[in-house]
Amino acid sequence: MLLIHCPYCEEARPEVEFVYGGEAHIARPLDPSTYSDGEWEEFLYIRSNPRGRHHERWRHTHGCGRFFNAVRDTVTDVFETTYKAGEARK
Amino acid sequence: MSGFRLADGGRIDRRTKRTFSFDGKAQWGYAGDSLASALLAQGQMLFGRSFKYHRPRGILGAGVEEPNALVTVDRGPGRMTPNLRAPSVPVHDGLTATSQNRFPSLKTDLIAVNNVFSAFFPAGFYNKTFMWPRAAWEKVYEPIIRRLAGLGDSPTTRDPDHYDATYAHCETLIVGAGPAGIAAALDAAAGGGRVFLIDEQEEIGGGALSDPAQWAWLAEATAKLAAMDNVTVLSRTTAIGHYHQNFVVAAERLTDHLPVGEAHGPREKLWRIRAGEVVLAMGAIERPLVFEGNDVPGVMLASAARTFALRYGVAVGRKIVVMAVHDSGWRDALALQAAGVPITAIVDLRRDIDPALADAARDARIACYPGYAITSVSGSLAVKGATIALAGVGKGQKLDCDAVLMAGGWTPTVHLWSHAKGSLRWDESWGAFLPDKTHENLRCVGACAGAWDFGSGLSVGLLPAPKPLHESKAFVDFQNDVKARDIGLAVQEGFRSIEHIKRYTTNGMATDQGKTSNLNGLQIASDVLSRPVTEIGLTTFRPPYTPQSFGAMLGHHKEALFQPLRKSGIDDWAQAHGAVYENVAQWRRARFFPQGSEDMDAAVARECRMVRSSVGVFDASTLGKIEVVGPDAAEFLNRMYTNPWKSLEPGRCRYGLLLGEHGFIIDDGVSARLAPDRFHLTTTTGGAARVLGMMEDYLQTEWSDLDVWLTSTTEQWAVIAVQGPRARDVIAPLVEGIDLSPEAFPHMAVREGTICGVETRLFRVSFTGELGFEVNVPAEHGRKVWEAIWAEGEKHGAAAYGTETMHVLRAEKGFIIVGQDTDGTVTPDDAGLGWAVGKKKPDFVGKRSLARPDIVAPGRKQLVGLLTDDAQDVLEEGAQIVADPNQPVPMTMIGHVTSSYYSTTLGRSIAMALVAGGRDRMGETLYIPMPGKTISAKVLAPMFYDAEGSRLNG
């Protein structure tokens, strides 16, 4: 079971308190109607799926309830860092 | 009858006898014996029959690696455990063990005839038979295989035991309490941190238990550890897996070693241990050698014979031949001879033997055959002799013996290291993989790190033999009955990767996970392919390290504690009134309220009649509820839902439709605006948490500028639906402060006031098509208000109704249930809910997707109504629909039935369905092929009752 550091609670807590939220830094366009079908498809479905450093969202559902971002190595599952939503990509 | 108890020696307590039974026969041993050692001491060499060929098998190892001697231990009803390894079962008074996979008895197994036809089970047998005609597989082969092949029987009755579970944290966790593990524990404990030392055996000591020279040290170290407050020593505890960030799961066996009458409390305890550092001291397992006859009972690992002699005081034979390719075989032979176990010869494939070992063997009067290999073993139920030949191909020479010991080198136990994704490197001198790198705070010590002196040797796997490989009956995987020639066949048929060879031959796939077979299989594949071992790879080890009871994994999470059961405040009343329940998303909901001898159909028919003719009362408390508050609440809902919300007046309700960004319906519900900055949202019962999570996501990460607060209020409000032409009459005497007249309180309105003196949010809404109210009161007052409403209702002949009637009534009106009439691929237009989409809204979640080419393309599945031509035919939900019933199979399926009921109101069946191009098929006849008959039905709009909605006004 992973230990995940919540940047809001400032504590490492067991994985069962969290819910995974998919790849991070995929902002919803301010006006989706300006997106072409291709761009919208990209936004909806296309993800980077890297081997290695992955920016991803987690929510501390059974804790503070906040969404935050993390950098996790998809090979080792080691968390490099976690940071608050809205902060720049690390 | 070749094994016997030595006159002295061992750690057993010779003053304390234990009596037990094996295959129904009374046996005895000493306290401290394992089932294997006690039976070997009685001369028993035959312990089981093999998985596929029913070949007679004896003991191979002295520990958890044992692949052959699997037994079933019976501790009474529901307490029958199959596939226990005899060397790991401690004897106690009353132990009842039986051998497995034999019929009718171990000695005369009728199915062993199968041995003669062993060509019946070549490599890839399973893969090949799956290619045979299905009928032949189901009727002929599978039943035969089931009878022939297999391990023990699964228990058939409920496990009456309970299992404990706990969490622990420590600075250092050491897995394996042999000399290296104990040294590591003493070292770590001196630092003052919390230390856990766990070991799978009955007592700690590991390899030292089989080395009397270390016993004094072991006793001293054990006492020292026991005296330290910061050290926890757990024996009988198997670390079954290493998971992320040094999270180790271990199962402690608490009572299985005790007589049944003395076993109190939980049977096992599952430890979840988070450690700062994990030290693996799991030792190494000796490898068998692969030669003709290596599975005859009495052929075993040299290290096992040493353990039986020095730890248990048991000799495994009276004339023993050692087949070695490794110095450790010589060392064990010498130790055995010194302990009084008669070793007559050492055969070693190597011509050059360490002179010190060769001299010591000669001094011990052991005949030595350097450069020789065993080419066959005679005997069926026990070893009768062995044939050896120079380099395995010279002229055969017979050796008289009753046991053969194999010393094929050592395989470090890297299972948990691999669980932790630690990398491995091939070590030529060990002929095995050793731990290399890890990202965890994890290290190996002792033999599993390759840091142990077993001497040196060859790694050969298959011994040279006069017979060609394809005629060989040399076994690699004893538990799965895989022969060297099966691996040869797999390679010949084109398999190259060990992962493929493993699956094709099943080598290493038995319950022992190839503890004694993986490396030999790899070595043989390497030889046949003439490619280095490192290019063929090693299969991945996965938890559990040894087979683990489901009970311990389940722990307390069973029966009432399996998952939470949510009950509304009115649930007790329903129970007292005979409700039959169904579970909906962890909620226990009343499904119907049978009276007298009514079955469900009769009860539902009566409940429906009462709602349509007078009034019904329904507990809707499980509806998800979210309080949305803040200056931007309307703006927020406007962006979330398809409908317009800003224009909604306070005091009014609206049906809300929620999409994902993909444009598909994911939830719906009626919501009310209580004030300009306050909404009372409802969601589906199952969708409440999901919807709140989704809304929080948008609020926190996309629209953090909006000033809105979301609060789950699902469990704060009890909701009582009062539905039917008499609904107003029922609540009128109880309500204060709200004008209930149709003019003052129209359909889809909300009012705040009191009912029975309790504050209420009273909704005028209807999921039945009748005049209806939903009375929201604080949950703690739900039961009281329900009873007051019920008392009023009874004056009008009210029925309490459940979810089944609710479903029928809403289907008569064509109202959808999200998740039943939709499946995550249904858009608002597909569901006929295009009217709920705010056309003028610039944006909402999912709007852009509604313009995607696939979403606007013709021919999408659309929700329609179906009326069967035979009004009494009730379609099956999920049944597939075709346009032409006469087309050949496989037919083109154009949709499926989503909802189907018998409607008492209409005196006939009704159904809803998702059908391709459904709205263009109005009036068409479609067909639903069912077993035995094909049902025809006409397509119509999904609205079966009161299409004009006149009944909403009572």
Ligand SMILES: [Zn+2]
């Ligand atoms: Zn938190």
